[in-house]
Amino acid sequence: MIYFDNSATTPIHPEVRDAMWPYLFEIYGNPSSKYYTQANKARDAVEESRDHVARLLGCQPEEVIFTSGATESNNMVLKGVADQYSSKGNHIVTTKTEHPSILETAKYLETKGYRVTYLDVDRFARADLDQLSRIVLDTPSKPILVSVIWGNNEVGSLNDLESIAKLCNEHQIFLHTDATQVLGKIQVDMTALGINFLSCSSHKLHGPKGIGATAIKKHRLGFKTKMTPLLHGGEQEGGYRSGTLSVHNIVGFGKAAEIAYRDLKESQLKMSQLEGYLMSRLSEAFASSIQFNSDVEAKIPGIVNVRFESVNNELLLKKLSDHVALSTGSACSSGKPSHVLSSMGINVDGIRSSVRISLSKLNTIEEIDQFLIELKK
Ligand code: PLP
Known part of the structure; x- marks a missing residue:
């Protein structure tokens, strides 16, 4: 076939499979437990993976939050930022050619009273930057969040994230990007570009399914970036994403990220x-x-x-x-x-x-x- x-x-890379194996059988400790070797080894492996993912994204390891994939990450950022900053405004901007995990979340937020603008795109699905410029200059309805897909999953076009980030940074507006399709295919440096939030998924870069990440730049635009968590509970992942960490999947994602960066x-x-x-x-x-x-x-x-x-x-x-x-x-x-x-x-x-x-x-x-x-x- x-x-x-x-x-x-994508198919799992053989090096990824080999890296995951021990964490399914031998090293099964809960990384949030503290006083025994099994747990410490699991925690070390999670942190090593976090380093690899952070390097691929161009952010600090502590800015990486492991999630179940890009669908969760997209939900987390849109709902979390909308809720956190609702006192500052209710306008969110995205594009007409996002993945359904953005579009359906945006539609849901509309039912909760948020106003969403869906940017037009050109004949290759790239967001209309003139329309975005007009929107960010419109002070009374200044958006609290702009979310633009980096690389389109159906036709492959790249949005001009550099110009979009510049515009958002100048006007102190949070920028999120769904970078699911671009990792391992183009160079990504969210810190250098000035992107505040990024979503990604391991199974698009020869890693396992059911694992991904949200990266949050902690201090940009002169104030602390925050968002309301999607999942509340045991406060794992800095309180942003509660739930026992899926160690074997995280190890697989880390290895896939290491290979993607290396190659x-x-x-x-x-x-x-x-x-x-x-x-x-x-x-x-x-x-x-x-x-x-x-x-x-x-x-x-x-x-x-x-x-x-x-x-x-x-x-x-x-x-x-x-x-x-x-x-x-x-x-x-x-x-x-x-x-x-x-x-x-x-x-x-x-x-x-x-x-x-x-x-x-x-x-x-x-x-x-x-x-x-x-x-x-
Ligand atoms: N965003 C984009 C651009 C995608 O291509 C996909 C997967 O098809 C997703 C989000 C959802 O990713 P996941 O399968 O990890 O939930």
Whole structure:
């Protein structure tokens, strides 16, 4: 089976599997317990993983909070910041092409009296910065939080986080980014850019599922960054996320982050080469009967969204399913026509004939050749 659905999830890296193993069987102590070796070893492993994740994100280890994944992190930041700063305002800004874990949370907050602006996007799903500039200058309805996805999970376009952060920092507005799709694919330094909150997930970078992180820059904009916790309880993770830590998953995430940081240049090169080869083979084979929905610049290497004229995407994927794993878009909104492609101005026919091919550093040129053979059939 050729696996080209790496934006949905990635296979676990063998080094990650090996690192996790002992924490499932031998080192099973609760890292919050204090007086015996088992617990101390578990705690040390958690802290080592935190160091690796922090290095990948460009923040301090104590700014990393382990969660169950990016869905939780996105909920945590939007709900937590909205609640914490409700006395300062009720306006939140996001974009029309976020992951459902942002959009549905924003809709929920609307039912609680918050006002949400969904920024328009251009034809490659990038947020409209002029609209954002106008909003931040509008003092009476100055937002308490701006949340913009860094790299889009369906078409791969990167938002200009540097300019967005500059704007938010100048106007003392908190900035959150969903960085789930970009880790291990582009360089991330949330401190240098001035990002206050970041969400991410381990299973998109060859780590285990059910583990992710929220990073919170502690002191920015001249005052202490805070948010109301989503889960209350035993005060783990500095009180931001109660619950016994999932040590084996954290160890796996830490190892995946270590590898992603270590191999970043090599992975970027490999994925760009694979992507270039895939796009030229597709163009050669299908000429005018395909159209690329993804941009070629400022994008995550490895995500190619392509439209096959007059082909039903679900039928195509079913026909290919014995040989190739692909998807029509986000795994989290299967069945519904893509809100991302629709916000980019693609009509329903175009959406129904679009397919997302998402590669990883573990894919090969031979797999692309084999994919083309299956596709032609
Ligand atoms: N945000 C983006 C951009 C994603 O692609 C995903 C997963 O598809 C998520 C959030 C949700 O991540 P998780 O599966 O860790 O909850």
